Amino acid sequence: MSLPACRLYLITPPQLGDLTAFAGRLEAALSAGDVAALQVRLKDAPEAGIVEAVRVLGPVARAHDVALILNDDPDLAARLDCDGVHVGQSDASYAEARRRVGRDRIVGVTCHDSRHLAMEAAEQGADYVAFGAFFPTATKDAPTRAAPEILTIWQESMETPCVAIGGVTADNARGLVAAGADFIAVSAGVWNHPGGEAEAVRALNTAIAQGLADRRPATGV
Numbered sequence: 001m002s003l004p005a006c007r008l009y010l011i012t013p014p015q016l017g018d019l020t021a022f023a024g025r026l027e028a029a030l031s032a033g034d035v036a037a038l039q040v041r042l043k044d045a046p047e048a049g050i051v052e053a054v055r056v057l058g059p060v061a062r063a064h065d066v067a068l069i070l071n072d073d074p075d076l077a078a079r080l081d082c083d084g085v086h087v088g089q090s091d092a093s094y095a096e097a098r099r100r101v102g103r104d105r106i107v108g109v110t111c112h113d114s115r116h117l118a119m120e121a122a123e124q125g126a127d128y129v130a131f132g133a134f135f136p137t138a139t140k141d142a143p144t145r146a147a148p149e150i151l152t153i154w155q156e157s158m159e160t161p162c163v164a165i166g167g168v169t170a171d172n173a174r175g176l177v178a179a180g181a182d183f184i185a186v187s188a189g190v191w192n193h194p195g196g197e198a199e200a201v202r203a204l205n206t207a208i209a210q211g212l213a214d215r216r217p218a219t220g221v
Helices: 019-031 047-063 074-079 094-101 115-124 149-157 173-179 197-215
Strands: 007-011 037-040 067-071 084-087 106-110 128-132 162-165 183-186
Touching (some): 007 162, 007 197, 019 047, 019 197, 037 047, 047 067, 047 074, 067 074, 067 106, 074 094, 084 094, 094 106, 094 115, 106 115, 128 149, 128 183, 149 162, 173 183, 173 197, 183 197
Parallel strands (some): 007 183, 037 067, 067 084, 084 106, 128 162, 162 183
16 A cells, blocks of 8 residues: 655745745745645735735746645635635634635645544545644744644544644654654745755655655564
């Protein structure tokens, strides 16, 4: 049986600054290794700023066959023709998000450290569930701390993909991949990497490969 793949899920920093300059950084990141998705997460930005960010960054993502996910706002995600939306527990419900974006777009749901919330979302049809935070993070206020075992249990019992999020870096991603994450979501671990975003993406893809190898059962002699 082939192993389930695990891929990198990139999240923008909370503020982008100069969009043209950031688009160049995004291009460098996406050119450096495999990335499955880019989530535009600009919670403090006005709608006009989010619209402009999607306008500038969307073509960069799509040129690399990277899914463009908008955080929080299903209506805006549909209006901007994003590939999907990610909703938290205090945002629109899964059912509401699905109704607003339609059947053909991705809907992912934050489930913190709760298998119950994740099972509810999965049973309703969520395309992925996100668990976390696994490590301390300054990117957002994380109300819960999840243990890697939740990924293993989920992988053994459910088919809906799971995303590991919260303080993930190239230094700590391997264990989450080995535990069963289908995606690892990274923000500061890429954009604040001392070697730059391209080096971070390369290092994260190496960590993913190592974590997938760790999943293989040991072969006896």
